[in-house]
Structures are given as structure tokens and as C-alpha cells.
Amino acid sequence: MAAVTTDLPLEGRFEGTDHRFPVRVYFEDTDLSGVVYHANYLRYMERARSAMLRAAGIDQRAAHEAGEGAYAVRDLHIHYTAPARLDDTLTVVTRMEQIRSPSVHIHQRVMRGDVMLAEARVEAVFVSQGGRARRQPADWLARFESIMNGDLVVNPVDRGND
Structure with missing residues (x-):
């Protein structure tokens, strides 16, 4: 039996300005034709x-539990180009495109090797418990700038029992 190796941690990894996250297609992900x-x-x-936020040292759970806020998707555009199938190994490539005080604009691609299967542009807004947009924590904004510049120093968050 061949040795099994993985080169991506649970949170994925940063490669320059891109975050790469592995996904395996399971039966539950597919329709009757075997397509995702x-x-x-x-x-x-x-x-x-x-996973990208966690890998960057951003603790969304702590912010939510402290009443600081949480992210909500405000806008999403997705384009499908090819199907994924049962047992495919995929990579979701995420890149931050723009940072504003209350929001981030993100580009994501679902890849099977060099083949792009889907891509999306997402605007996520940081909102208060009452649902109103609010400024993201200053240290998060600084981390996002580091991600966009490709010079993030990763210090993982202590995730306890995750």
C-alpha cells in the first residue's frame, strides 16, 4: 500500500496572496448523475x-461571543464553468481583492488541478448583533492588508477543541 501524504493543514495554506483550501467531493455532495x-x-x-481567516489568526468565534460582530454575505456572483464529480480532489483558491472599513471583497475559484470549475466574487460585511454594518476590528484590517500584500506572518489561533 502506498504511503498517504497531505501537504495542506486543516486550514489550508497561504501561497503569496492566495489562500488554498483542499476539498474532497463525497457522495453526499452530488446529485443523481454524480455531479456536484x-x-x-x-x-x-x-x-x-x-479557514482562511482562521489561518490568518482571526478568531471569528471569539468576536461573535464577545458581541463585537460577525460577517454576513451582502453580495455574491458565481459562475460555473465545469462540473466536479464524486471523489474529485478540489482546491478552493481565495484572494482578497478590496478592504473597506466594514467589508471585504473576495475572489474565489474552485479548481480541479488547473481546471477552473466555478468562480465567485463575494462581498462580506462585518455586522453588529443588531445586523448593522460596523467597522471591522483594527487588527483584522491590518492582517487583511498583510494578506493582500503577500507578507502575512501566520500565527495560528489557539482553537482549543476544534
């Missing part, structure tokens, strides 16, 4: 965005 159901690409992208 369209809504599951959104799930893959959501997981990748959360």
Missing part, C-alpha cells in the same frame, strides 16, 4: 473563507 450539486460550491467557498 450547484449549492455545494457555495459551501466549499464558505468553508474556505472561514
